[in-house]
Amino acid sequence: MPVTIFDIKEKYRYQNGFDSYLESEAAPGALPIAQNSPQKPPLGLYAEKLSGTAFTAPRHENKQSWLYRILPSCSHPPFIEVADDTSSPESLTGGKLHYIPNQLRWDPFDHASSPATDFVSGLHHIAGAGDPTLKQGLGMYIYAAAKSMDAHTAFYSADGDLLIVPQEGALDIRTELGYLLVRPMEICVIPRGIRYQVLLADPAQPARGYALELYQNHFALPELGPIGSNGLANARDFQAPVAAFTADHGTTAFDGTTAYTVVAKFNNALFSTRQPHTPFDVVAWHGNYYPYKYDLGRFNTIGSISYDHPDPSIFTVLSAPSERLGTAVADFVIFPPRWLVGEDTFRPPWYHRNTMSEFMGLIQGGYDAKKGGAGGFVPGGASLHNVMSGHGPDAESYEGAREAELKPVKVGGGSCAFMFESCLMVGVTEWGLKRCRKVQEGYSEHSWGGVKVHWTGAGEGRGHLLE
Numbered sequence: 001m002p003v004t005i006f007d008i009k010e011k012y013r014y015q016n017g018f019d020s021y022l023e024s025e026a027a028p029g030a031l032p033i034a035q036n037s038p039q040k041p042p043l044g045l046y047a048e049k050l051s052g053t054a055f056t057a058p059r060h061e062n063k064q065s066w067l068y069r070i071l072p073s074c075s076h077p078p079f080i081e082v083a084d085d086t087s088s089p090e091s092l093t094g095g096k097l098h099y100i101p102n103q104l105r106w107d108p109f110d111h112a113s114s115p116a117t118d119f120v121s122g123l124h125h126i127a128g129a130g131d132p133t134l135k136q137g138l139g140m141y142i143y144a145a146a147k148s149m150d151a152h153t154a155f156y157s158a159d160g161d162l163l164i165v166p167q168e169g170a171l172d173i174r175t176e177l178g179y180l181l182v183r184p185m186e187i188c189v190i191p192r193g194i195r196y197q198v199l200l201a202d203p204a205q206p207a208r209g210y211a212l213e214l215y216q217n218h219f220a221l222p223e224l225g226p227i228g229s230n231g232l233a234n235a236r237d238f239q240a241p242v243a244a245f246t247a248d249h250g251t252t253a254f255d256g257t258t259a260y261t262v263v264a265k266f267n268n269a270l271f272s273t274r275q276p277h278t279p280f281d282v283v284a285w286h287g288n289y290y291p292y293k294y295d296l297g298r299f300n301t302i303g304s305i306s307y308d309h310p311d312p313s314i315f316t317v318l319s320a321p322s323e324r325l326g327t328a329v330a331d332f333v334i335f336p337p338r339w340l341v342g343e344d345t346f347r348p349p350w351y352h353r354n355t356m357s358e359f360m361g362l363i364q365g366g367y368d369a370k371k372g373g374a375g376g377f378v379p380g381g382a383s384l385h386n387v388m389s390g391h392g393p394d395a396e397s398y399e400g401a402r403e404a405e406l407k408p409v410k411v412g413g414g415s416c417a418f419m420f421e422s423c424l425m426v427g428v429t430e431w432g433l434k435r436c437r438k439v440q441e442g443y444s445e446h447s448w449g450g451v452k453v454h455w456t457g458a459g460e461g462r463g464h465l466l467e
């Protein structure tokens, strides 16, 4: 049957709200009224709770959802570890982490080299910190997929919440809780444990992008302080799916004729099991633990309308707090097109050494502090400026901005860079340093080797006490 616009609209209906309490049923009467687990849930469904925080987490942090499904997700044979050959391009494990103070930049990462590579086999661990077994830290990933995941395969991660940033190719993501269409310039978050399948929205358009896995805590909207009650990413612009299910449940859960594969990411290793029933059999759900998407074009950018370049925290879309107030394990920050009007101001980012680490990527266009083109900072590439690794505009961008006429300028029309910023020192995997073969030789020399001396003062000096 040809797919019609009506089908597409039905498939991608959303409910709006960040951290809201939502509910959806794909068959009338599937949600129990006024209780969660009746003796016999409606329509012969099973009730299953999915928790995203400890049962006893404070109310304002508590995240749970109730799923009403045809069969419970425990009904599967044991998981078996998938052999991981780290020399294979399909290896998720990036290898040991290397901690180095040098500035690093990567050319655009390759698209999938094999037509058989899907989202899971094309997911590469590039950098990270901490440990999923301790639920501490984060992992950063690059993905490249040439094809949709098999229609009978679902994936989940026990390691954390995955923030996906498509750079090329729209993703049609089927989750247990419903569908999300995520195009470049949109992002989504799939919480820990939720099973999903990543399909290419256009099978002719291979997908490539970035991802961040949060081993601890969950993303929240940043505080707005004096900005007030609206601004940056507004809660109502986050979209959650509506329930969508298929009734394909085999005969018994353990009969030999297995039809569906479930792949689990567990401590950065992959395990799989096969079961006769589809994991996408959730007929209804309610709760505040759900996958969501956000269109970066809806970001309400705020900046200086007087002078000086503010901290990039004003561009924070989502923030995952650490235990320390105001300090994030992971901030997701974007640099969208915006007006620069600052008077007597060096408008690009200042030179800096940061206690936080900064992993940056470019979704489209250019970035005002770095030259583009071959060997520059280009879409699909990345950079890492680790804890206290000095950086800032390259020499060329500095000279340009120093001399620029300070009229109002729209910077970055049609462009969008982003940053995964973390309070943790970030290690780079073997894949990131070597196997991907994208590290730019001489990045720091090309960028800052040529910074000019503009000093106009004397050859020596010493501070004097005021008399």
Ligand SMILES: O=C(O)Cc1cc(O)ccc1O
Residues within 6 Å of the ligand: 310, 311, 312, 348, 349, 350, 352, 354, 358, 369, 385, 391, 392, 419
């Ligand atoms: O390093 C970067 O390009 C990211 C960045 C941007 C900015 O406007 C201020 C500080 C900062 O780290």
Ligand SMILES: [Fe+2]
Residues within 6 Å of the ligand: 352, 354, 358, 385, 391
């Ligand atoms: Fe920076």
